[in-house]
Amino acid sequence: MINPNTAAPIPATLADMVHRLDQARLTQSREEGEQSGTVPVSHYTDPQHWQQEQAALFGQWPIVAAHSSEIPIGSALPFDALGVPIVLTRAADGRVRAFLNVCRHRGMALIAGSDPGAEPAKAKACKALVCPYHAWTYELDGRLRHRLHAETFDGIDPATLNLVELPCDEASGLVVVKCSPGAAFSAEAFLQGLGAHMDWMGLPRMTVFRKVDRVYQANWKLTVDAFLEGYHIRVLHRDTIYPFFADAYTVNLHAGPHQDSLVARRAAFEAFEPPQGRDALCKLATPTQLVFPNTFLIWHPDYVSLIGMFSPAPDQVRWVHTMLIPPDRTGDDWTPHWEKTFQLIEQTVFQQEDIATAVAIQRGLSSGANTHFHLGRLEHEVLRFHHNIDEALGGRLGHGGPEG
Ligand code: FES
Ligand SMILES: [Fe+2]
Numbered sequence: 001m002i003n004p005n006t007a008a009p010i011p012a013t014l015a016d017m018v019h020r021l022d023q024a025r026l027t028q029s030r031e032e033g034e035q036s037g038t039v040p041v042s043h044y045t046d047p048q049h050w051q052q053e054q055a056a057l058f059g060q061w062p063i064v065a066a067h068s069s070e071i072p073i074g075s076a077l078p079f080d081a082l083g084v085p086i087v088l089t090r091a092a093d094g095r096v097r098a099f100l101n102v103c104r105h106r107g108m109a110l111i112a113g114s115d116p117g118a119e120p121a122k123a124k125a126c127k128a129l130v131c132p133y134h135a136w137t138y139e140l141d142g143r144l145r146h147r148l149h150a151e152t153f154d155g156i157d158p159a160t161l162n163l164v165e166l167p168c169d170e171a172s173g174l175v176v177v178k179c180s181p182g183a184a185f186s187a188e189a190f191l192q193g194l195g196a197h198m199d200w201m202g203l204p205r206m207t208v209f210r211k212v213d214r215v216y217q218a219n220w221k222l223t224v225d226a227f228l229e230g231y232h233i234r235v236l237h238r239d240t241i242y243p244f245f246a247d248a249y250t251v252n253l254h255a256g257p258h259q260d261s262l263v264a265r266r267a268a269f270e271a272f273e274p275p276q277g278r279d280a281l282c283k284l285a286t287p288t289q290l291v292f293p294n295t296f297l298i299w300h301p302d303y304v305s306l307i308g309m310f311s312p313a314p315d316q317v318r319w320v321h322t323m324l325i326p327p328d329r330t331g332d333d334w335t336p337h338w339e340k341t342f343q344l345i346e347q348t349v350f351q352q353e354d355i356a357t358a359v360a361i362q363r364g365l366s367s368g369a370n371t372h373f374h375l376g377r378l379e380h381e382v383l384r385f386h387h388n389i390d391e392a393l394g395g396r397l398g399h400g401g402p403e404g
Pocket of ligand 1 (some may be wrong): 105107132133135136
């Protein structure tokens with residue numbers, strides 16, 4: 001299968017998923033986990049558990065920070081969702097870099113940060129980063145270029161005053177960063193083969209239509225859980241998207257701790273044709289990828305939701321949803337279509353259904369009604385996600401970097 005959008009043959013692993021989707025349809029059988037299981041409720045509430053996640057997961061793990069198209073050459077974009085002020089830049093050499101957004105003079109932020117609830121920041125076109133406090137100036141590759149009245153600083157080697165760089169790499173249209181300084185890593189290796197699926201689907205060429213950045217009162221894992229099973233679609237989304245979906249027919253692929261899935265749509269059961277490209281595939285199923293631990297890509301029929309679910313507090317999720325559209329469907333003619341689409345998916349389906357459910361669950365967590373949640377065999381990906389969190393917190397899960 002050649003994707004006419006990207007002129008690339010379908011990766012064998014994705015072709016296998018399509019084949020399994022066809023089998024599920026023909027045999028009317030759902031792929032299930034081996035056994036049901038439980039997740040402790042305390043994992044959504046316990047401040048100590050949250051601190052372990054902050055240290056071992058968000059503090060160490062490569063995290064998707066942006067889509068590549070958000071940072072053109074000669075620009076800088078703030079990224080604050082990890083709780084550490086970060087600035088992403090793309091210098092003339094085309095490479096994306098990440099730095100602590102902290103001036104080496106007296107610590108001022110070099111570009112204004114981005115608060116949840118406000119309009120998300122866009123990349124600022126610039127030739128250099130100029131500190132707004134006393135104008136120390138840095139190249140986009142982090143080197144200190146200029147200090148006002150440099151002669152008044154005694155005994156400091158300016159070469160020690162470059163910006164503090166963070167490990168950052170880019171693959172398949174995703175900019176991935178770690179929020180503490182350390183060894184470089186490969187984003188392609190980190191994606192463990194999922195990048196081939198994203199490339200085939202044309203992710204690197206997508207462009208941003210809209211972005212929202214908000215905080216809700218729910219542990220971040222409650223929103224992750226909601227995108228890892230199709231069991232709820234028939235009920236929670238009965239009046240919105242369920243008319244388009246088959247009931248809980250999903251095939252999954254594991255790539256390290258990441259996951260790809262095809263969530264079957266009714267169209268697959270009505271007339272199954274082997275899909276010739278992304279658009280045809282997205283009519284049969286909604287491909288959904290979890291880039292562990294906290295990023296989803298959801299391939300709707302004609303656009304993509306890139307969603308980061310961050311964790312500012314045990315009972316809060318910072319929800320950053322970027323709507324990506326194909327580059328040949330931009331411009332004024334398309335704007336009303338995308339506005340309407342965004343409103344339906346973000347406000348109606350996500351906010352009023354998935355997120356509202358997570359918030360309602362969070363309210364009841366400390367009631368003591370449940371010590372554990374029970375997950376059936378159709379919810380096996382939720383169990384696997386929580387198992388992988390445990391493994392990561394215990395230091396037993398590598399992320400494909402130099403240290404494994
Ligand atoms: S704090 Fe940046 S120049 Fe002084
Ligand atoms: Fe949902």
